[in-house]
Structures are given as structure tokens and as C-alpha cells.
Amino acid sequence: MTPIELRRKTLFTLLGWAVALLLSFPLLWMVLTSFKSEAAAIARVPHLFFHPTLESFRVVQEQSNYLRFAWNSIVVSLGSTLLALLFAIPSAYTMAFSPTRRTRGTLLWMLSTKMMPSVGVLVPIYLIFRDTGLLDTRTGLLVVDAVGNLPIVIWMLYTFFKEVPREVLEAGRMDGAGPVREIYNLLLPLSLPGIVSTSLLATILAWNEAFWSLTLTAAKAAPLTAFIASFSSPQGLFYAKLSAASTMAIAPILVLGWVSQRQLVRGLTFGAVK
Amino acid sequence: MATIELRQIRKSFGESEILRGIDLTIRDQELTVFVGPSGCGKSTLLRLIAGLEDSTAGDLLLDGQRINHVNPARRGLALVFQTYALYPHMSVADNMSFNLKLAGVPKEERERKVAEAARILNLEALLQRKPKELSGGQRQRVAIGRAIVRNPKVFLFDEPLSNLDASLRVRMRVELTRLHRQLRATTIYVTHDQVEAMTMADRIVVLQAGSVEQIGTPMELYRQPKNIFVAGFIGSPRMNFLSATLQQNTSSGTMIAFPDGATLHVPLISKSAQAGEKVTLGLRPEHAYLAENSVLAAKVQTVEHLGPESYLHLLSRYGEAMTVRVNGETTTKVDADISVGFDPGSLHLFDKSGLAFESPSMLTTGTGVSN
Numbered sequence: 001m002t003p004i005e006l007r008r009k010t011l012f013t014l015l016g017w018a019v020a021l022l023l024s025f026p027l028l029w030m031v032l033t034s035f036k037s038e039a040a041a042i043a044r045v046p047h048l049f050f051h052p053t054l055e056s057f058r059v060v061q062e063q064s065n066y067l068r069f070a071w072n073s074i075v076v077s078l079g080s081t082l083l084a085l086l087f088a089i090p091s092a093y094t095m096a097f098s099p100t101r102r103t104r105g106t107l108l109w110m111l112s113t114k115m116m117p118s119v120g121v122l123v124p125i126y127l128i129f130r131d132t133g134l135l136d137t138r139t140g141l142l143v144v145d146a147v148g149n150l151p152i153v154i155w156m157l158y159t160f161f162k163e164v165p166r167e168v169l170e171a172g173r174m175d176g177a178g179p180v181r182e183i184y185n186l187l188l189p190l191s192l193p194g195i196v197s198t199s200l201l202a203t204i205l206a207w208n209e210a211f212w213s214l215t216l217t218a219a220k221a222a223p224l225t226a227f228i229a230s231f232s233s234p235q236g237l238f239y240a241k242l243s244a245a246s247t248m249a250i251a252p253i254l255v256l257g258w259v260s261q262r263q264l265v266r267g268l269t270f271g272a273v274k
Numbered sequence: 275m276a277t278i279e280l281r282q283i284r285k286s287f288g289e290s291e292i293l294r295g296i297d298l299t300i301r302d303q304e305l306t307v308f309v310g311p312s313g314c315g316k317s318t319l320l321r322l323i324a325g326l327e328d329s330t331a332g333d334l335l336l337d338g339q340r341i342n343h344v345n346p347a348r349r350g351l352a353l354v355f356q357t358y359a360l361y362p363h364m365s366v367a368d369n370m371s372f373n374l375k376l377a378g379v380p381k382e383e384r385e386r387k388v389a390e391a392a393r394i395l396n397l398e399a400l401l402q403r404k405p406k407e408l409s410g411g412q413r414q415r416v417a418i419g420r421a422i423v424r425n426p427k428v429f430l431f432d433e434p435l436s437n438l439d440a441s442l443r444v445r446m447r448v449e450l451t452r453l454h455r456q457l458r459a460t461t462i463y464v465t466h467d468q469v470e471a472m473t474m475a476d477r478i479v480v481l482q483a484g485s486v487e488q489i490g491t492p493m494e495l496y497r498q499p500k501n502i503f504v505a506g507f508i509g510s511p512r513m514n515f516l517s518a519t520l521q522q523n524t525s526s527g528t529m530i531a532f533p534d535g536a537t538l539h540v541p542l543i544s545k546s547a548q549a550g551e552k553v554t555l556g557l558r559p560e561h562a563y564l565a566e567n568s569v570l571a572a573k574v575q576t577v578e579h580l581g582p583e584s585y586l587h588l589l590s591r592y593g594e595a596m597t598v599r600v601n602g603e604t605t606t607k608v609d610a611d612i613s614v615g616f617d618p619g620s621l622h623l624f625d626k627s628g629l630a631f632e633s634p635s636m637l638t639t640g641t642g643v644s645n
């Protein structure tokens with residue numbers, strides 16, 4: 001390595017760390033705060049050294065049943081991901097391997113629906129949910145999250161499927177595989193990394209989804225996003241408890257993200273990185 | 275036992291017509307080669323026969339049954355892809371038995387058939403490997419094995435050797451020919467390489483721009499190309515083409531004139547060509563030799579020594595490039611002035627639309643080979 005290359009590399013490494021630190025600082029601060037006492041949390045001059053306490057976590061767990069919210073979150077995010085995959089895999093398969101003149105346009109149109117603010121369809125969805133008895137049910141929230149993630153899931157699967165050589169599927173067709181076998185025995189195993197990263201992203205998006213969970217669920221089906229929200233208004237001034245609740249809400253998904261970093265990066269770059 | 279018949283097969287992708295009315299019969303047990311420059315529609319035609327593409331018009335018959343809309347798997351054909359298209363996540367054995375598995379063949383029978391194919395193709399030691407652990411030639415053999423295991427009515431090959439290096443290609447060519455003799459199955463083999471076509475085919479179909487140019491045995495195409503395209507495509511090095519003018523039609527042939535007025539009597543006739551028309555004289559490099567004195571004077575540009583033979587690349591007196599095959603020990607030097615000799619019987623002549631003149635005896639006796 002020449003000195004110039006070395007200097008460039010050092011510079012980029014430093015820059016990378018600086019950006020990462022900047023981006024994750026609020027998160028770091030929140031986790032630190034959750035271990036402080038309320039008094040230390042609101043101190044004008046932040047205490048760098050403090051006696052860590054689990055007091056806030058204890059209070060939060062006492063005031064509301066964390067596990068019930070967490071269970072709702074798990075069911076809704078995993079369920080919505082499965083449901084989205086169920087619809088997205090056949091659609092992406094069709095668009096990747098039997099494209100028509102309108103395929104490109106359809107893909108763009110699907111993605112464009114994500115640019116519409118959710119509140120734009122709040123009233124119709126609310127009315128539909130009320131009339132079908134889906135208000136405050138995990139099933140209802142699961143369906144809405146699945147539908148909301150569908151464009152992104154289809155789009156990602158489409159780009160991953162595009163990387164599978166079509167001859168391999170055609171060889172399967174010559175061997176007597178119908179569409180279902182073609183997908184199940186050939187396409188899915190061959191694009192497994194892509195499907196895994198797509199599922200991860202969809203799970204994370206559903207886990208963090210707040211708008212619909214706040215508007216469509218109440219006591220029974222509320223997931224962790226609603227759990228945090230319940231601490232923000234009545235106790236908005238109790239920073240330590242709010243931080244503890246938030247930390248508890250995001251911990252599972254953070255762990256999931258951490259163990260699957262590689263897959264996630266691959267997924268987020270939409271297959272551009274091999 | 276299988277014959278395939280194509281009647282006025284057409285195929286368009288959107289606006290562009292890729293196959294323009296193909297009439298063709300693939301005879302039982304023969305190895306038929308589709309040859310033509312790349313992009314002429316060979317793969318499309320093969321995929322259409324396989325059932326991976328639908329024809330826009332025309333009939334496709336297998337043993338007399340119309341199969342245009344029959345599912346690819348039910349046609350009983352096996353296709354070997356140019357890219358091999360092995361299932362990357364399956365072992366060699368699973369690759370070969372996937373079809374049987376889908377068809378519900380019992381395990382013992384599957385294993386027996388795979389073992390049999392592996393023996394024929396010398397793959398026994400590789401059965402548990404994944405495709406990525408194989409060399410190009412081995413992958414090729416697995417792809418062929420996958421086809422053999424199915425015991426298809428017809429084998430279809432799409433440029434199966436084009437991804438192999440030159441020496442392996444020659445070896446596989448011999449092996450495939452041997453395999454065909456052994457299995458005696460009807461086979462269609464697609465290639466852009468006329469050497470493969472000449473060496474392997476029972477019958478060659480020359481395609482260009484979505485149309486059949488000529489059908490015949492390798493030697494028929496070599497001896498009596500129907501037009502200038504086939505003449506130039508079959509044979510290596512390529513046939514020499516010299517432009518001339520038709521001076522006079524005679525009963526025994528045609529008198530042509532070169533640009534400087536020198537004339538030559540060619541023992542070939544055409545029913546349609548008129549005096550004064552531009553014609554093209556064809557002479558294969560291997561039918562030319564160095565002569566003392568002939569109408570074809572030329573200057574040597576380069577000499578290629580191949581060992582057993584040499585090629586002289588010439589610039590004729592009329593400014594056209596020519597190639598002549600000579601003895602491997604030739605002492606002819608660059609810039610030498612030479613004269614090209616030939617036997618008039620080996621000449622070819624093409625009219626202004628590229629159609630070949632015919633031998634007068636063939637026209638009168640009617641024994642000409644035609645399709």
C-alpha cells in the first residue's frame with residue numbers, strides 16, 4: 001500500500017466511524033438514560049458517570065405487561081412477513097421470468113403507492129376494519145402490515161429472482177416441473193439468501209411500524225410501538241422510564257439486526273453487492 | 275423412433291420476425307445440425323421445438339401428431355442448454371434424476387438409470403459432487419446425462435460445446451458423435467461452427483436471418499451449395515469469390531469475362547441469368563493450385579504455414595483477396611507474382627441474386643440433389 005492509499009484509507013475509516021457514531025448517538029444515549037435514575041436523567045449537565053440502576057425497567061414492567069406487547073409484535077411482524085412472501089413470491093416470479101411490456105411500469109406503480117401518506121387511506125381502512133370486526137386484532141394489523149410491505153417485498157424479490165439464470169428454470173420445465181415445483185424446488189433454494197434478507201427487512205419494517213398499530217389497535221392487539229407510545233404522553237417527563245420502555249421495545253429487533261448484518265446489507269443494497 | 279416436421283413455422287418477438295416460415299423434416303435416428311451465423315434464429319427454433327417458446331404461426335409435428343400446444347415435459351424431448359443449466363444446489367446424481375423423481379419413478383429404478391447414464395458418460399466418480407465442483411467438460415457431460423436418463427424421443431443440443439476450450443471441444447465432438455451412434459436417437463444439434471456441422475451431421479440445415487438456405491448432407495452442401503451464402507459458410511477457409519460479367523450462355527456452360535476482358539468458360543449453366551449480368555465466380559482454396567499461366571494472376575500477401583499444408587493469401591490482379599491452399603513445404607515468398615490454376619469442374623458460379631448455376635448434366639438428367 002502506498003502512503004497515499006494508506007492516508008485515504010485511514011481518512012475513510014475515520015469518516016465512517018464518525019458518521020456511525022453520529023447516527024447511533026441518540027440510540028446510545030437512550031440506552032444509557034434507561035439505566036439512570038429519573039433525577040440523573042433530567043440533569044442539566046449530563047452525568048457521564050452514574051450508578052446504573054434497573055429501577056426504571058422494574059417500574060415499566062410493573063405498570064404494563066411488556067411480554068404481551070412483545071408477543072403481539074412478534075406475531076404481527078413474522079405473520080405479516082409470511083403473508084407478504086406468500087403473495088410476493090408468485091408475483092415476483094411472474095414479473096421476473098415472464099415479463100410483458102407493462103411489467104416495468106407495474107413495478108414502479110407499486111412502489112409509488114409507498115409515497116402516499118398512510119393517513120390518506122386511514123378512513124376507508126378504519127371503516128372496513130370496524131365493519132369486519134378486525135379492529136384491535138392481531139390478524140387485522142398483520143394484514144395491513146403485509147399489504148403495506150408488499151411493494152417493497154415484491155420489488156426486492158424481483159431483483160433477486162432476476163439473478164437466477166432462466167435456463168435453470170427452463171431445464172426444470174423440460175424435466176416436468178410445473179410452476180409450483182419450479183418455484184419450490186428450484187427458484188426458492190437458488191434465491192434463498194435474497195429471500196432471507198427480504199424477510200428480515202420486512203420483519204423490521206413491520207416491527208417498527210407505528211401509524212397503523214396506534215390507530216387500529218388498543219388493549220388487546222397492541223404491539224411494542226404502542227407500548228412505547230403509552231409511556232410518552234402521560235409520563236413524558238419521566239425520561240428514564242421512557243428510555244427503558246424504548247430500549248425494551250427495540251432490543252429484540254436490534255439483536256435480530258445484529259446477528260443478520262450481512263444479509264441485511266445485501267438486502268438493503270437490493271442485490272447490488274454480491 | 276421419432277420424426278419431427280415443421281410446416282411454415284413463424285416466430286415474432288414483438289414487431290420483429292425472427293423465424294420466417296420454416297419448412298423442415300427431421301428424420302428418424304439422424305443427427306441433424308442447424309447451422310448459421312449467430313443471431314439467425316437457431317436457438318429460437320430449437321426452443322420452439324422444445325416447447326419453451328410458442329410459435330406465432332405454423333405447425334409442429336412429432337411423429338405426425340401436432341404438438342404446438344403440448345407441454346414441454348410431455349413432448350418427450352430433452353434439451354441440453356448452451357450454459358448447461360444444471361441445478362446448482364443439487365448433486366450430480368440429483369441433477370440427473372430430477373426428472374424421474376418428478377415423474378414418480380421409484381428410487382431403485384432412478385438409481386439404476388442414473389448409474390447407467392453415469393457409466394456411458396464416465397461420470398461414476400462424480401455422482402455426489404455439486405456442479406460448482408466440476409470442470410466445464412464434466413458439467414457438459416452431466417447436462418448430457420440429465421438428457422440420457424430421460425430416454426427422450428429426441429435429443430436437442432444448443433451449442434453444447436461453445437463454452438469449452440478448443441482441444442476439449444474436438445474431443446467432445448467425437449464423443450457426441452459416438453454417443454449418437456450408440457443411442458441411435460433422433461438428434462438436433464445447433465451450432466454456429468460449420469466445422470462441427472460438417473464433422474457431426476447426417477444432415478445439415480443452413481439458416482440465415484430466420485430462413486432455411488439449404489438442407490443436405492455435409493458433402494452435398496460442400497459440393498453443390500445452392501447459393502452464395504451457403505457456399506461461403508460451408509468450408510474452411512472460405513470459398514474465394516471473384517466478380518465477373520456473364521458474356522454468353524452456351525449449351526455446355528457459360529462464358530464469363532473478367533474486368534480486364536479476359537474470358538473463361540465455366541461448365542455451369544443458369545436458366546435465368548442474362549448476358550451482361552454481374553456474376554460471381556467461386557473457387558475453394560483447396561481446389562486451387564499454383565500454375566504456370568492462367569487468367570488468375572495474383573500477388574502473394576502473406577504465407578501461413580500450418581505444417582501439413584500452407585495457405586497463400588493473395589491479392590488478385592483484379593484487386594480481390596484470395597486464398598489458395600498449397601503444399602506445407604512451399605517455398606513461395608511474400609510479394610511473389612504467381613498464377614492460380616484450377617480445374618474448371620471445381621468452379622462455382624452465382625448469378626446477381628446469389629443463386630448458384632447448375633451443372634448441365636444435372637439439368638438434363640434430372641438427378642440433381644434438391645430439397
Ligand SMILES: Nc1ncnc2c1ncn2[C@@H]1O[C@H](COP(=O)(O)OP(=O)(O)O)[C@@H](O)[C@H]1O
Pocket residue numbers: 287292310311312313314315316317318319
Ligand atoms: N425473448 C426474446 N425477445 C426478443 N428477441 C429475442 C428473444 N429471443 C431471441 N430474440 C432475438 O431473436 C434473434 C435470434 O436469436 P437466437 O435464436 O438466439 O439466435 P442464434 O441462436 O441463432 O444465435 C436475435 O436477434 C435475438 O435478439
Ligand SMILES: [Mg+2]
Pocket residue numbers: 316317318433
Ligand atoms: Mg443461440
